[in-house]
Amino acid sequence: GAMRSRGEVDATLQTAKVNPAELLPVVHCLSFGPQAGAGECCLLQLEPGLCAELEAGRSLVIRGEKDEQAVLCSKDKTYDMKIADTSNMLLFIPGCKTPEQLNADQASCNIIHSQIAGFGNNYWELRRCRPKLKKLRKLLMEDPYEGPDSRKDQTLTFSKYTTEDLLNLIQASEEEILHQLQVIDACKIEGYWRILDFDYEMKLLNHVTQLIDSESWSLSKVPLRTCLEELGSLEPIEMIEHILLSYGRKYIDDAGEVYFEMHEDKICRAIAHMLLQNAVKFNLLEFQEVWQQSVPEGMTTRLDQLKGLALVDKSSRPETIFLLKVEDLPEDNQERFNSLFGIREKWTEVDITPYIQDLCAEKQTVGALLTKYARSSMQNGVKVYNSRRPIS
Amino acid sequence: EAASLARSGGAGGLAQWVLVELQGEVEPRQSGGLAGSLLGDLHYTHEGVPVLIVGHHILYGKVVRLEKPFAVLVKRGASEPGPAGPHACYAVTALIKTKLLFKTRPKPIITNVPKKV
Numbered sequence: 001g002a003m004r005s006r007g008e009v010d011a012t013l014q015t016a017k018v019n020p021a022e023l024l025p026v027v028h029c030l031s032f033g034p035q036a037g038a039g040e041c042c043l044l045q046l047e048p049g050l051c052a053e054l055e056a057g058r059s060l061v062i063r064g065e066k067d068e069q070a071v072l073c074s075k076d077k078t079y080d081m082k083i084a085d086t087s088n089m090l091l092f093i094p095g096c097k098t099p100e101q102l103n104a105d106q107a108s109c110n111i112i113h114s115q116i117a118g119f120g121n122n123y124w125e126l127r128r129c130r131p132k133l134k135k136l137r138k139l140l141m142e143d144p145y146e147g148p149d150s151r152k153d154q155t156l157t158f159s160k161y162t163t164e165d166l167l168n169l170i171q172a173s174e175e176e177i178l179h180q181l182q183v184i185d186a187c188k189i190e191g192y193w194r195i196l197d198f199d200y201e202m203k204l205l206n207h208v209t210q211l212i213d214s215e216s217w218s219l220s221k222v223p224l225r226t227c228l229e230e231l232g233s234l235e236p237i238e239m240i241e242h243i244l245l246s247y248g249r250k251y252i253d254d255a256g257e258v259y260f261e262m263h264e265d266k267i268c269r270a271i272a273h274m275l276l277q278n279a280v281k282f283n284l285l286e287f288q289e290v291w292q293q294s295v296p297e298g299m300t301t302r303l304d305q306l307k308g309l310a311l312v313d314k315s316s317r318p319e320t321i322f323l324l325k326v327e328d329l330p331e332d333n334q335e336r337f338n339s340l341f342g343i344r345e346k347w348t349e350v351d352i353t354p355y356i357q358d359l360c361a362e363k364q365t366v367g368a369l370l371t372k373y374a375r376s377s378m379q380n381g382v383k384v385y386n387s388r389r390p391i392s
Numbered sequence: 393e394a395a396s397l398a399r400s401g402g403a404g405g406l407a408q409w410v411l412v413e414l415q416g417e418v419e420p421r422q423s424g425g426l427a428g429s430l431l432g433d434l435h436y437t438h439e440g441v442p443v444l445i446v447g448h449h450i451l452y453g454k455v456v457r458l459e460k461p462f463a464v465l466v467k468r469g470a471s472e473p474g475p476a477g478p479h480a481c482y483a484v485t486a487l488i489k490t491k492l493l494f495k496t497r498p499k500p501i502i503t504n505v506p507k508k509v
Binding site: 032034035054117118123289 | 414497
C-alpha cells in the first residue's frame, strides 16, 4: 500500500486529540515488512560480555547433535539455551530511533517509514553452564594410542579426531576444550588428538622413573636432553617428552637447559591406578604396602593422593580399597548422585567431595550441591549424606 | 553439528535495532496477513515518552535501556527446508539495546461522528 503522508499523520493526531506541540517533530510510521510474519528472525538474550564479543567481531556458535540439548559457545564459555515465553508481543524494528538519537540528529525530515522485521512472544535465554566435556574423553578412548609398534595404527581407522572435529562434536567452547585436552594429557599425533593407552603410558613412565633411579637424579631436576638420549632408542622422542610433560613441570635453568620437576603425587597416583585395576578390591593394608614399594625411591605414598580415583571402605573387616574413577561417573548432576548413592548408601562429606567437586557451577560450593541433592543425618556422631529418594 | 552465529555483513558494526513491546496480540486487519500492513504511528513527547497510535488506540510507553541486550538471529538459507530450532544455521544480524515498553492499557480514540443535518 501507499506510504503514509505527513498530512495523514497529522490528521490522526488531531482525531486522537494529541497536541503536536508536545511532540518531537519526527514520526515513525510503523508497518510490517514483507518477511515479518515468516518467523525467520528470533531473539537471543545476551549474558554480560557476549554483546561486547559480538561487537568486537567475534562469533558465537550453537553446538549440539539432534539428540543433545543445544548450547551456545563463545570463545571461552558455554551456555545452556532455553526458550523463555513472554505474555507480551515483541516487535523488532530496524532503523527506529530513540528520542536521544532524534534530538542529537538535526535531520530535516519529519517522517521515518520503519518496517517491522519480525515479531514474536518468546526469545532464547542463556544460562552459563559447565562445558559438556565427558564426551571428549569418550571419543578419544575409542582409539587410545598404544605406541608406534602397535599394529592397530597401521589399519585405517576413523576414530581419530582433529581439533576441528572436536569443535564440531563437543558442546563446549574452544578454550574449554583445549584446556580439557591438557588436563587429560592428550597429545597430538599426526594431527589427531590422542589419549595414551594406560599400559603404554605406564610403560613410558616406567622408562623415565627407572632412568631417574639409575642416574640418581633429584626428582626435581630431571634433564630432558639425557632422557631423550638414553630412551630415544626405546620409544619415540615425542612420547618421552610427552610423558615428562604429563608427569612433571618443565623449566629452564640459567644455562638454558630444560629440566622437569616431577609431580610426586601424580606419579604415585598413576602407580596406584595400575595396581588397583587388577582386582575388584584390595585389602587396604596390603595395598598400601605394595604401593609404597612400587613407587620410585624418594617418593611417599598417601591415601589423599587417590581422591577421585579410589575409595576406602572403612566398614569392611579388614578395611578394603577399590578403584572408583570420577571420570567414569555420569556427567548430569542428578544421575551422578544416583550413581554414587547406588555405590554406597551413606557418604561423609570428605569421601563424597572428590566425586562431586567437578559438578560445581561457577561460584557454587560442594555444600550447596549436597543441600540440593542429598539428605543429611548423623551416624555415630559423624554427619553423613544419603539419597533424597528411596533406594530402589 | 555446529551452527555459527557470525556477524552478517562485514562493514562497520552490527546494526542497532529497537524492540517494541506491546500487550496482547497483533492481528491482521485484512485477511491477506500482516506483510505490508500498517501498525501505527510512533511519536515521542519532548520528555522522551513514546506515544503509539494503533488503530483507534493511543498507547503511552517508556524507553527502557536493556540490562541484557538481545541479538537478532536470522535463519540462513531461509528459503530451503531444514532443521528447525537451534540446530538450524543462524546469523547475527543486529543488536537490540533499547526497548519501547507499552504497558499501559490502550486509550480508545473516540471519534466524533458529524450529525447529518
